[in-house]
Amino acid sequence: MQSGRPEPSVSPNPVEPKSAPSRAAGEAAPAAKTWSGPDPTVAPVTIRSLQRAMRERIPFAALTCYDATTARWLERAGVPVLLVGDTAAEVILGHPNTLHAPLDFLIALTAAVKRGAPRALVMADMPFMSYQADEAEGVRNAGRFMTEGAADCVKLEVDASFAPTVSRMSRAGIPVVAHIGSRPQHAKQVGGYVAAGKTADDAMRILADADAMLAAGATMLLVEATPVEVTEEIVRRSAVPVIGCGAGPVCHGQVVVTHDLLGLTERQPPFALPLVQLGAQLSAMADAWKDRVRTGVLGEHPYALSDEQRKDFFRRIGRG
Numbered sequence: 001m002q003s004g005r006p007e008p009s010v011s012p013n014p015v016e017p018k019s020a021p022s023r024a025a026g027e028a029a030p031a032a033k034t035w036s037g038p039d040p041t042v043a044p045v046t047i048r049s050l051q052r053a054m055r056e057r058i059p060f061a062a063l064t065c066y067d068a069t070t071a072r073w074l075e076r077a078g079v080p081v082l083l084v085g086d087t088a089a090e091v092i093l094g095h096p097n098t099l100h101a102p103l104d105f106l107i108a109l110t111a112a113v114k115r116g117a118p119r120a121l122v123m124a125d126m127p128f129m130s131y132q133a134d135e136a137e138g139v140r141n142a143g144r145f146m147t148e149g150a151a152d153c154v155k156l157e158v159d160a161s162f163a164p165t166v167s168r169m170s171r172a173g174i175p176v177v178a179h180i181g182s183r184p185q186h187a188k189q190v191g192g193y194v195a196a197g198k199t200a201d202d203a204m205r206i207l208a209d210a211d212a213m214l215a216a217g218a219t220m221l222l223v224e225a226t227p228v229e230v231t232e233e234i235v236r237r238s239a240v241p242v243i244g245c246g247a248g249p250v251c252h253g254q255v256v257v258t259h260d261l262l263g264l265t266e267r268q269p270p271f272a273l274p275l276v277q278l279g280a281q282l283s284a285m286a287d288a289w290k291d292r293v294r295t296g297v298l299g300e301h302p303y304a305l306s307d308e309q310r311k312d313f314f315r316r317i318g319r320g
């Protein structure tokens with residue numbers, strides 16, 4: 001949804017040089033630089049900048065992130081949206097699925113990511129059973145992500161039946177990203193991580209979920225693992241940015257699990273194949289460190305006693 005207020009103009013470099021050269025009379029103004037999309041190295045990323053990217057058809061990147069150091073590097077690289085996903089249960093905690101992400105743990109990780117990337121838009125994933133059992137509890141937990149976690153928005157895996165919860169969060173001022181399509185928190189119920197919308201019936205159900213979420217005030221949609229035709233129809237109906245995860249290139253933004261792109265996970269989905277081989281590099285680093293330890297060549301030793309203190313120390317231990 002777009003507010004009626006005009007979008008502030010964001011230039012690639014909003015900081016005016018202190019002593020901008022003055023133009024001679026009649027000299028043409030320099031051509032306005034074109035906005036190349038939300039970029040945390042230029043200005044803080046907000047829901048409004050993502051809406052503007054959507055309107056201007058500039059696809060934006062999103063990545064999962066679970067710690068401050070990685071967040072700092074991803075923000076420096078210009079990634080506008082960081083998702084503190086419940087995939088932390090798998091990637092960080094080593095569980096077989098996303099059901100095991102403790103609420104307090106995800107809130108702490110969200111705050112860490114925001115500290116590392118204060119200008120990126122940080123999306124907090126609400127974990128299994130933090131919003132499903134009770135509406136009021138869900139709103140309070142979403143509020144904790146916004147306050148303790150300093151999140152910019154929360155994400156919930158939903159279908160149309162969650163409309164009252166989303167609407168209540170939205171009324172409370174909490175921007176909600178409605179995650180529809182394949183919902184990993186339902187993996188036990190459907191027998192694993194499966195695609196969604198592969199029959200006309202299921203595709204129509206997902207469209208109904210999308211409509212219900214839009215009507216309930218969702219700030220964005222996140223669509224996972226749907227056929228391109230289904231995603232296209234969701235994007236066509238949506239007045240808010242749609243982020244895809246394995247949902248095809250038509251979405252306004254794209255998110256994947258960073259560890260997949262880093263080459264750190266055992267199996268990657270075909271839409272998130274490794275871009276670097278950090279796993280192999282970690283192994284090479286570990287081998288090199290083992291060699292250093294074995295040979296005692298550890299680099300320069302920076303801590304020294306002064307001559308006077310050394311003499312005193314040796315005298316006291318009986319070696320003086």
Ligand code: KIV
Binds near residue numbers: 087098125222224257
């Ligand atoms: O938790 C997560 O990482 C996710 C996505 C990858 C969409 O929800």
